[in-house]
Amino acid sequence: QQQVKQSPQSLIVQKGGISIINCAYENTAFDYFPWYQQFPGKGPALLIAIRPDVSEKKEGRFTISFNKSAKQFSLHIMDSQPGDSATYFCAASMRGTDKLIFGTGTRLQVFP
Amino acid sequence: DADVTQTPRNRITKTGKRIMLECSQTKGHDRMYWYRQDPGLGLRLIYYSFDVKDINKGEISDGYSVSRQAQAKFSLSLESAIPNQTALYFCATSDVLAGQHSRNTQYFGPGTRLTVL
Numbered sequence: 001q002q003q004v005k006q007s008p009q010s011l012i013v014q015k016g017g018i019s020i021i022n023c024a025y026e027n028t029a030f031d032y033f034p035w036y037q038q039f040p041g042k043g044p045a046l047l048i049a050i051r052p053d054v055s056e057k058k059e060g061r062f063t064i065s066f067n068k069s070a071k072q073f074s075l076h077i078m079d080s081q082p083g084d085s086a087t088y089f090c091a092a093s094m095r096g097t098d099k100l101i102f103g104t105g106t107r108l109q110v111f112p
Numbered sequence: 113d114a115d116v117t118q119t120p121r122n123r124i125t126k127t128g129k130r131i132m133l134e135c136s137q138t139k140g141h142d143r144m145y146w147y148r149q150d151p152g153l154g155l156r157l158i159y160y161s162f163d164v165k166d167i168n169k170g171e172i173s174d175g176y177s178v179s180r181q182a183q184a185k186f187s188l189s190l191e192s193a194i195p196n197q198t199a200l201y202f203c204a205t206s207d208v209l210a211g212q213h214s215r216n217t218q219y220f221g222p223g224t225r226l227t228v229l
Contacts, residue, residue, distance in 0.1 A: 042223075089155060099170075
């Protein structure tokens, strides 16, 4: 049972374009939603995270949009660069725990 | 990644063999985790430990066991490896929660690629 559903599985974007990755969840007890970025041969690393009390969080070219009523959140990468080519995982956790439930991942390729 | 190390980085073994994957960290974190990564399935939690005396099963613990030898060391064992345990395995660490509403980043090691023939 996949508690956090992520799409698409893969994404190809041209340099300078916008990359959008979507996630949906069912458990309303989730209250923390991080995104992790993984480069080939490396472990995942925290990219950006959001709590459900805000609808958007922006850090540089990376933005999380959060829709609490729809139980959906998405990662937007503006002005996508070849160096952004990686696998991206959304995740969720519940209050009082560091345990993360991960989505299935999206492999992003940005072509020059 | 240098703060969390995993050995070996690659391992090929045969069905039925006992395998141990090791994880060490210099971050001083109390909490440690073992995940496996499979294409199309993402990262799934195998076991986690919130301190040396605390071991908990994750969502896919069958066929695995762990040992927390010290704050800095957390090992994952496959007692009798089978081909469907072929995967990329990651160790991660995080600090103790600062409060009920806090969240701590998980720091991942570089991974161990395990192939069971």
